[in-house]
Amino acid sequence: MMSILFAMAKKDLKLLFRDKVTLFFTFGFPLLFSAFFGAIFSSGDGGSGLSVAVTDLDLSPESTRFVQHMEQGDELKVELTQEQQAREWVRTGKKVAFIIIPAGFGKAYGSLFSGDAPELIVGVDPSRKAEAGMLEGVMMKLGINRFKDALSDPDTLSRQLDRSIQGLDNGDMPEQWRSLLKNFLPKMNDLVKQEDGAGEPGGNSGSGSGSRIEEALMPLKIIKQDVTVRSDLPANAYAITLPQGMYWAIMGVIMGFGVALVQEKSKGTMSRLVTAPISRVQILGGKALGCLLALLIVLGLFFILARFVFDVPVERPDKVLLAVLCVSAAFVGIMMFLAALGKTERGMASLGWGVMMVLAMFGGAMIPLVAMPAWMISISNFSPVKWAIVIFEGATWRQFSYAEMLLPCGIMLVLGVVLFLSGARLIKLEQ
Secondary structure, three states, X not given: OHHHHHHHHHHHHHHHHHOHHHHHHHHHHHHHHHHHHHHHHHOOOOOOOEEEXXXXXXXXXXXXXXHHHHHHOOOEEEEEOOHHHHHHHHXXXXXXXXXXXXXXXXXXXXXXXXXXXXXXXXXXXXXXXXHHHHHHHHHHHHHOHHHHHHHHOHHHHHHHHHHHHHOOOOXXXXXXXXXXXXXXXXXXXXXXXXXXXXXXXOOOOOOOHHHHHHHHHOOXXXXXXXXXXXXXXXXOOHHHHHHHHHHHHHHHHHHHHHHHHHHHHHOOHHHHHHHOOOOHHHHHHHHHHHHHHHHHXXXXXXXXXXXXOOOOOOOOHHHHHHHHHHHHHHHHHHHXXXXXXXXXXXXXXXXXXXXXHHHHHHHOOOOOHHHOOHHHHHHHOOOHHHHHHHHHHHHOOOOOOHHHHHHHHHHHHHHHHHHHHHHHHHHHHHO
16 A cells, blocks of 8 residues: 555656746745845844935044944944035935034034034935934934043043133123133032042042043943843744745645646546546545655755755754644645645636635735734634744744644644545545
């Protein structure tokens, strides 16, 4: 009996992989799908900052340092250019905004306790209103750095105070405030210089005034401690996209075998096989075995590529093998049931693709499970695609225990057996 099963399975495998188009959509297309979207999601440039054009007209040490702060942050993608080019890029939609640092910025930036606040000229694409609010917040955060720079460096703070004292006679400041600051700022400057001397070799203190003044004026002092947590997301984006791609490979296999089975029914091949000295169990078992072997080959190749090409963690081959077997068994049953319902090749193709696309839509093959809203996750529980992806993820980066794999594997095995027996019964009644 086993020799007959393997002979029929070998015949179906040859027919499947002889068709170059079927072979591409069974293996090539799902692999391209996984690699393409994995590359998008793992790219460090995707959505990782507002693209802005910056022009520095001041060219002072303060303005240069301000630009460096913008470049070092994750919120902005900065490109330095001339003013006219910066404005043109925003006008044509190539940049979200332009930021022009006008002349005199450095002087205002360095006058911490007197004078006007440093100014920036910002122009935002009117179609990017959401980004405009974010950009304003980023600029305000960067502006606070001048206080941090001054308070953390005694030399900088002393220069700020000297400049502020010299500027007290300018401007429209009320006389009461001017008198108060003339009395306060020189004393603060003397204190800074005394503390600076105390922090030097030979002084009375072992700590510099920078840290003392900064800590004294800091609203909160936060002590950070590392905490190890279990992440709900993989470090590698391919760990998400490859299980999705595996489903498209599964769909290519079962559609190929399903259409072939309907074709044999419609052309009378099945009737001739029934009259031969072969039982119906052997005929359907050979079809199921061929489909199962094809799935094992394709999914096995995917996991090999996942491990050695895309660096997806595959630390437990035994769990990967369990995942492949359970998922393959389930979709063999689905193939048999769909083939039993299809009366013609065209009908089987329409029915199969329609059903499988709906299952893919709500099962995580189009939208990753980790990105689904709550209502969609509830619906996904009725899709075998969701449980297949859960099993694949559990065997790799989620590192499921055998107890945790019991539920999804059990669901897939029960579903596969029920649908296979139902499909075999329908085909038998049809004969």
